[in-house]
Amino acid sequence: MSRVIKAQLVKYSRLAHERGLTAAFGGNLSIRKGNLVFIKATGAVMDDMTREQVAVIDMSGRQLSGVRPSSEYRLHLAVYRNRPDVKAIAHLHPPYSIAASTLVSGELPIITPEAEIYLKRIPVVPFRPAGTQELADIVAEAVLQSDAIIMERHGIVTVGRTLREAFYKAELVEESARLWYLTERE
Template identity: 60%
Template structure:
């Protein structure tokens, strides 16, 4: 259990360091059997400690003394719909958020994106932490390993936390490339 919490802390700090999310934004979780480990509500990604990782059951029962992220329903919904998934990464990367305001899906601009992501739809805006957002994401993630949330961020999944994290990086990379192409075409 301690090892899982240390990995969550590591990838949370790495997400902040790489500019994939700001202070309070984003949350990461790992499933282990019937338990889900997730960033606590109000936890700051760059300052996260193992003590700020909440533990809940796959049914959403909180079993740790701290409250889970307000997005815990989203994470649990994904795990219920994807038995092959053991990690969920939800971040607020700026280029992906920008793309979400102009496109209905992210263009697969690199061979890696085509291979590892195949397709990344942009889901219509739903309020953060809402049941509607959780239902929308858990339904969409049945068919995709990554989705972009309009004006909100991204959700990626993987068999491991490492895999889910690097898919998040890949979504932001293609979003940055899209943005650079968008700017060049507008100035062109």
């Protein structure tokens, strides 16, 4: 089972980089299976991620693998604790979403029917330092009302029952941000 989960994380990590949803060391994906969380290792680059760069932790944050989890593991754990229905998380750094986060407060306007159906709303949460419990808490609170969150000057978090679902919600957030940005900038 863990081989399949790790392969999914590698596949969608590379796809996120390929589609411009993150760059360099940014972003991380995770999958929850029971009390275990499989997450990108700290320092791994999504573009050339391997199964060996997937860390495994338990729901208390204890490292169970030979590689350390992403510094954002607190955020992932907090979301999983607040939303038992969530089995996968995409935390990415897409450029239009980050740009929009500096211009929009409250919520990003929904433009397309697809975004309205699958996301319903896209709140923008205030800036909190990366990797902190503060950030984890504010995001975990926001996902009680939405499956897609934009973090001011940082990126996005989307959730789903599968990594595929979380990933495609992330694409919809970035499309929404890009369309909003283009219509506002004309």
